[in-house]
Amino acid sequence: MATLGIVIAIVVYLAALLIMGATFAKDNQTIGDYYLGGRKLGPFVTAMSAEASDMSSWLLMGLPGIAYASGICDVFWTALGLGIGTYVNWLIVAKRLRKYSEKNNSVTIPDFFEHRFRDKSHILMVASSLIIVVFFVPYVGSGFAACGKLFSSLFGLDYTIAMLVSAAVIIGYTATGGFTAASVTDFLQSIIMTVALIAVVCFGLSTVGGVATVQDYSLSLDGYISLLATHDFASSSRVSYGGLITIISTMAWGLGYFGMPHILLRFMAIEDPEKIKLSRRISTVWVFIAMGVAIFIGVMTRTMVHAGVLPELEDSERAIVIIAQTLAEHGFLASLLAGVILAGILACTMSTCDSQMLAASSSVSENILHETFGIELSEHMQMVMARIVLIAIAVVGVIIARDPNSSVFGIVSFAWAGFGAAFGPIMLLALFWKRANRYGAIAGMIGGGVMIFIWKFLIKPLGGVFGIYELLPGFIVALVLCVAVSLLTPAPEQEIVDEFNSVS
Template structure:
């Protein structure tokens, strides 16, 4: 390990230590599970906005998105970003305030499963159990993708074995999450969003310089077939193109539908102290998302030009291309003490993007098991102290399973995240919208929507999409539509909700 690498490592260790310290400080504020999982609904507008978006973007922003743009150009990355930008804005505009108000009205629900159960007065606990199980099913691989990103980071940078690097990263994330809960996760997410932004800007400027200037970047992109097109995808292996037709574009835009069903984002809406400040949060979040995704895609384009200029080795597949920003940081560190400091902050930014999502996912999955399954469904009675202990143990167990799933260093962060994103969007997205905006929807319809949406993600991904052609679209779109259809059909075919439920709906 040379002096530059040691310097970057020291900066990252300081950063990780600061995150754990925040967890220790906030551990004193967790008096019960309501504080641990929802922070007592005390978040301010800035923390709400930036923690929601930092937990949303994950390592996908600094690794997955630039990696896709590097290999295939603008089409897939661009349409995905556009869909996410639209979904972000609409989620803040139409869901945030109503969910904050409704979740408090519905027996002060502190988790998404408990909100659905209280909203529909589900005494059978079927909604609670199914939604909790679905959260665990899709969050475990999502969390695993974050651990994998950390492992790739340290393995690429320091030449250490992937598994130990990944496990150590997971231990750090689990430490501050299990100690500080929701408030610690949200506060660290705010800090991490700032570091992520700085990392993107530094890599953008340095990358353009190493590629030979902006003209060289544009010239290289124009020389690659379909690279700058939004209707064709560049094929890095053959140098040819793959058409990006209207149906493919629609299915890629459907990434935006996923926002309506993301538990770790929806919890931020539920946790804000003053619902009237959500407009401020919406503006901050929307602007940050658009700018950060645009820069991330452009970094992928710049990275391709850097390889053309000989400043970086060619990255041949998605596993390699997702380390683009890591490799750029290593190059930057060769230019003196200040450059080492900046490179360390870039790498801390990648850690931040991963940790900000993993901590939120661990909390959401933990709450589903300890609160919704063990206590609500199975009737296990616990004191406040026992509930807190159970919550923390659940975080540890889920993290251990995620570490096991993340053991393969060749897995693609982008692909894992895309599947989990589809799972949440299809399982909860339509159900959430109908729960908030259609008073005729009932418990049976919501249950049908969850089951059909979750099942269709697997069916389309593994049985239908492999046939290719028009069927080879992103599984979120057909699964979301099937979920919505199931909600409407089953709700209309079964008994309407009680007057009590309708009165509560109208009061909200």
Template sequence: MTTSQFCIIATIVVYLVAMVLVGVYCSRKGGGSSSHEFYLGGRKLGPIVTAMSAEASDMSSYLLMGLPGLAYLCGVAEVGWTAIGLAIGTYLNWLIVAKRLRRYSAKIGAITIPGFFSQRFRDRRSVLSCIAAVVILIFFIPYTASGFKAIGTLFNSLFGVDYHGAMIIGAIVVIGYTVLGGFLAVSTTDLIQSIIMTFALIFIVLFGIQQAGGWELVAANANSLPGYLNFTQGYDAATGQASSYGALSIASTLAWGLGYFGMPHILLRFMAIEDDAKLKTSRRIATIWVVISMFIAVLIGIVGLAVTKAGKVPFLGTSSESETIIIQLSNLLSQHGIFFALIAGLVLAGILASTMSTADSQLLAAASSVSHDLVQDFFGKKLNPKASMLAARGTVIGIAIVGIFLAWNPDSSVFQIVSFAWAGFGSAFGPVVLFALFWKRTNKQGAIAGMVAGGAM
């Protein structure tokens, strides 16, 4: 093991230990003392934690790997319109949904999204709650598995360590702080992880520009590629020519923003803020962070290609290879001495943070759907507070084990399943959430029909 590798591993280990300690701290602060605390943090999140937790859990590794990789390989058209759609969707979700959902859920005492649906439509048999919980399980368990897989793949590709061992260690850390501190721990770690992600984005783009020879060379390289900086074209790396990117493609990529209205782990943040009057502050923080972070992520892809042109990193000619551009730049950074190796470790911890911040939120949302919405509401198993918390923690562990099992094969198709999750939640929950909040005449039958039809499509 080289000195730079040791520094990187040491930095990542410190990060992982810190996340567990946050879980211990939140547990002592009462984060796991009751179902209300465990699932929703007692509705006492501040505006900054609410904003950054929502966006960190939303972006996942797509921010630090997907966006830069797509920009690196294909230019700004697809990735640019996708980012614009996500930014608009983020803002509208905070503007339209957040305040009404916070007020309504607090009024009826709902602490989960399926529970909100059931109580909003007076579903005494909790059929609607059951359907919503099943939808969450179908989409979130593979999503969680993809997070675990990303952790194992990252360590395996960087250090050659065993994929399964690395995945299990990462999963244990996520399970640890989630089980200990519940929603409060998840939200607090998400805030910390968002800060690390921000640092990683800023430092890598600045380092990349320096390694490419300056901004002028970065711009010159991008301008020399046909369609690379054109929002109505695209760049085909295989042929070196411009490709078409028409109105239909633009509309379909912009539509990604519509999925936000149905994302359970994001909607839960709206429900958890301490005062709905503070949602305006959260909205501003969240929107600004999303816009800036996605802009830098796209810029990293453009800069990374210029670094390749300068001969500092190899050409990454496939989508899976191009998604490692930040890893390639981090490896280059680590070769400049111990200090920069430690910084590279923090950057790579940012990639890990982007994965964990999503996995923990999805794990908790899926667990609450089983232990609260299915076991207690639908099947009518009345549990005392102690038994309820045991069920909650046991469900977190159980779902995590299923996720590990799904991700056990490093060549599994988990990511293909995940590609449907965003659209699935958007179509199954999005319209129901909007109608539940804005149209009084919406009834249980309509909600069930919309949820089933949307999820099936």
């Protein structure tokens, strides 16, 4: 009976996604519709789809898992950086990018960079497209792997079969419905994620006796609730977090938002730029509350284990999965609610995968094949090509996801740093500094992307002060290169300056 309720909830959820994909397929009349929804997204869908595609399974698995394992310090500074990054991105980038991208007729991020800097050499187009493919395809594969692991552990299915089924659903609604389907389903998935968070907290607190019990036990663990230390359960002692440099490095996650293609595309797609303020308020409030609740769930789970409600967790990232399975044992209705919670974990992952596949597909079919190599196709054939490329990228993601032991969150962290360093500084300077030119943009983009690899694999292993998150040095290098090279090379043509001033 417990499993039946979970199965019903998840099957209904997956069927709803496929139906929505088929429903929005008829709205895709042009390639602009397919990749940007015709710039017709409302403020609520824009806000919540952006945040749903942002959070991924990190929200319901990563945050609670880290909080459970060592306390709130690390996740607090990470969440604070992400929350501030979310707000600032909406505040200074969203409206200007929406207007600028419409002014120069851009439907993808590589489009925007090439049109903004009038790069007739197509170096910016190719470089940014390759960066999107290099970092997004493994990211998509990690999402497929996360879904496969969840289905496999819940229902005892073979991992490969479970992964293929979940991948087929994501491919199905994204390939048919395009950007609009991905955005609206992401909006639905953000609601499911919210319900999952609330349900887990309510059930967990009811089993341990309320917030006071969680507070008392957490405070008894030295360093567990500290913002400057963590708790080592092996020695039952406090461990220093590492000081100001470590905190700055952790908060640097927030810099990644300025370069995330799947989030920036939501800014470009909103119907009315004047409604971005409403979207900003919705998304910022939701992000702070959702991350705060996720961290609390990790702390609460530690109390549930101490109280004997849950067994000691072998994998801390499965905290919500274990809580949902425990809830399912309380009858059919409880098992349905447990299914919604588990669907929330799927929603986190799927809402990120669909957006990433579209971004990677647009980079290959529109930016590389059509604009760089000049392959001319009719509007109908462009749509066909877009879907073929999307499916091909998904197949590569499936191949990457064959290994169930692949590090899901390691890939997420590395890809986040890659986009933040390669695109973030260039996007900010493109929008707010009219002296920036294509030479500086090329140098900054390539330099920032290369620095991520150098720091991650050559410098970071040295440890100590070099152990900081690679996004921070990568971002700084890209920013410095873009400014320096722009100043050392000819100023932009008057046409570029006039367009910049007109958007201002």
